[in-house]
Structures are given as C-alpha cells and as structure tokens.
Amino acid sequence: MRLYINVDHVATLRQARRAREPDPVEAALLCERAGADGITVHLREDRRHIQDQDVHRLAEQIKTVLNLELATAEDIVSLAEKLKPHQATFVPERREEITTEGGLALGSSPDRVDPRLKDAIGRLRSAGVRVSLFIDPDLEVIDRAAELAVDAVELHTGQYSHAFPRSDEELERLRKAAKYARSKGLAVHAGHGLNYENVTAVAAIGEIEELSIGHSIVSRAVMVGMEEAVRRMRALVDSAR
Ligand code: PXP
Numbered sequence: 037m038r039l040y041i042n043v044d045h046v047a048t049l050r051q052a053r054r055a056r057e058p059d060p061v062e063a064a065l066l067c068e069r070a071g072a073d074g075i076t077v078h079l080r081e082d083r084r085h086i087q088d089q090d091v092h093r094l095a096e097q098i099k100t101v102l103n104l105e106l107a108t109a110e111d112i113v114s115l116a117e118k119l120k121p122h123q124a125t126f127v128p129e130r131r132e133e134i135t136t137e138g139g140l141a142l143g144s145s146p147d148r149v150d151p152r153l154k155d156a157i158g159r160l161r162s163a164g165v166r167v168s169l170f171i172d173p174d175l176e177v178i179d180r181a182a183e184l185a186v187d188a189v190e191l192h193t194g195q196y197s198h199a200f201p202r203s204d205e206e207l208e209r210l211r212k213a214a215k216y217a218r219s220k221g222l223a224v225h226a227g228h229g230l231n232y233e234n235v236t237a238v239a240a241i242g243e244i245e246e247l248s249i250g251h252s253i254v255s256r257a258v259m260v261g262m263e264e265a266v267r268r269m270r271a272l273v274d275s276a277r
Contacts, residue, residue, distance in 0.1 A: 037239055040074035040103050041067040042227075042250025047077075047085035060086065061093045063254075068100050074122070076227075076248040078105035078136070079112050081129055088115060095119050103248065105136075105170070108152040117163045124160045125168040125190055125225075125248075126153060135251075136228065139171035139192045142180035149180065157184055168225055173213030178220060188223035190248065193238055197229025207237055214243035232256065 046063040050056070064075040075098050077086045095102055101122035106112045107129035116124050127136050143149050160167050168188035171177045172195075181189045191213055196206035214224045224243045231252035239247065 037244070038073040038246040039071070040076045040246060040248045041072045041253055042076040042078070042248050043067065043254070044078050044085045044250055045254040047087070047090060051085055060090050061097055064094055064098050068098060072100060074101040074103050076103040076105060076125075076250065078127065079115070081107060081109045081112065091115065091119065095121060108150070108156045113156045113159060116165065117159050120163050120165055123166040123168060125170055126156065127170040136170065138194075139174075139177065140169055142169075142171065142177050142184075146180065146183045149184065154184065157186060168223075173209045175213065175216050178213060178217045178222070181217070182220040182222060186222070188225055188246075189217050190225035190227055191217070191244070192228050193226050193230055194228040196238070197231070197234055201233075203234070203237075210238060211241055214241050218243040
C-alpha cells in the first residue's frame with residue numbers, strides 16, 4: 037500500500053498569517069523521511085492554502101512523487117501540463133466548501149461528462165501524467181470513469197469516515213466499489229477523512245493500492261510536537277536572563 041501524505045494544512049497554518057512558516061515543502065521532506073511514498077497537495081482555485089510556488093518547489097525538492105489535486109480551472113490545468121507531476125487527481129471544487137465535499141459528478145452517460153473535464157484529462161494524459169478521478173464509491177460512477185480511460189480512481193472515504201464506528205455498510209460500499217473498479221482495469225486509490233482510528237479497515241481492502249491522508253496527520257503532528265516546541269522556547273527565554 038502506498039501512503040501519500042497531504043500537506044495542505046501545513047500551508048493553511050502558514051496562510052493564516054501570510055507568513056513563511058510552517059513551510060509545506062519542509063513538512064513534505066519530513067514526511068518522506070518518515071516513510072511517505074508520495075506527497076499530495078490540492079492547488080485550489082481560491083489558493084486558500086497551497087500556492088503555485090509551493091507546487092513548483094515541491095516538484096523540485098521532493099524525492100518521492102507528487103500527486104496534484106486539481107479542478108478544471110484553466111490556469112491550474114495549464115500549470116500541471118507544464119510541470120508534469122507524477123499524478124493529477126481531479127476533484128470537484130466549490131468556492132464556499134470547507135473541504136472537498138463529494139466525488140466528481142460524471143453524469144448519467146458518457147456524453148453528459150463535463151467537456152472541460154474531458155479536455156483536461158486528455159491534456160494531462162498527453163503530457164504523460166497519470167490521471168486519477170476522485171469519485172464516490174458508486175458503481176455507476178465507476179463505469180463513467182472507466183469510459184474516460186483514466187489510470188485510476190480515488191474512492192471518497194468521507195461517508196465511511198463520518199459514519200465511524202458504525203460503518204459496516206459504508207465499508208462494504210468501499211469494498212464493492214474497489215473490487216468493481218479493479219475489475220474495470222482501474223487502479224484504486226482512497227482518501228478523505230481517514231484517521232488513526234478508522235484507517236486500518238480501509239487499508240485492509242486488497243484492491244486499494246494508494247491512500248492520501250492529510251488532516252489527521254497534520255493534527256497529530258501539532259500535538260506530538262507541542263511539548264518539544266514549548267521546551268525549546270522555554271529554554272531560550274530562560275537563557276536570556
Ligand atoms: N484525497 C482527496 C481527493 C482530497 O481532496 C483530500 C482532502 O484534500 C484528501 C484525500 C485528504 O483528506 P484528509 O485531509 O481528510 O485526510
């Protein structure tokens with residue numbers, strides 16, 4: 037199982053002050069040292085956390101691979117086309133949302149698929165980028181994704197995560213969807229809302245080969261690092277007298 041770490045919320049903290057720290061690139065390098073197989077970032081149209089410059093710096097500095105999440109905004113598709121990250125994961129985006137709320141709506145038939153999405157998929161695949169679509173664990177949507185000739189689908193684990201610990205039905209939905217997507221020749225990824233309590237059942241689904249996890253890891257990192265951070269400041273302040 038490949039574990040990709042999403043460092044968006046390191047940038048969220050930085051953007052709260054429009055400061056230089058904490059740096060998502062520095063965080064990404066630490067993630068790699070700890071065993072991450074890849075780094076995921078979402079360059080949103082509103083640039084609320086990750087900035088264009090972060091994506092360029094990550095592409096230059098990380099030693100693993102970059103998974104760029106994006107919607108179909110022209111400037112971002114064009115950036116991805118030039119930068120050629122290892123993987124592009126298309127996600128739906130709504131300005132007022134707190135985070136990505138659902139999978140891509142792919143329509144009820146191939147001719148109902150958003151032409152901007154079709155165009156963006158074609159452009160990135162021609163640029164040699166592996167393309168994944170973030171979708172709900174729904175068999176019909178998987179059919180649409182398979183018709184779009186993408187490399188992979190990332191199954192939205194949000195419903196499962198929210199339902200935890202009473203998640204048998206949602207877990208079963210994920211299992212079925214993973215199996216079905218694999219049978220259609222798609223690589224299967226998963227993510228959203230996974231944390232230290234709910235991840236193992238998803239990680240046990242054999243067809244899933246990649247997970248992207250962000251918020252819970254950044255949240256844990258703040259708590260694990262707090263004592264050390266305060267000790268250092270305490271020592272500095274005390275050493276001045
Ligand atoms: N995968 C996708 C497509 C996402 O949009 C996100 C959130 O940016 C994640 C994975 C990571 O979700 P979380 O931060 O809840 O772990």
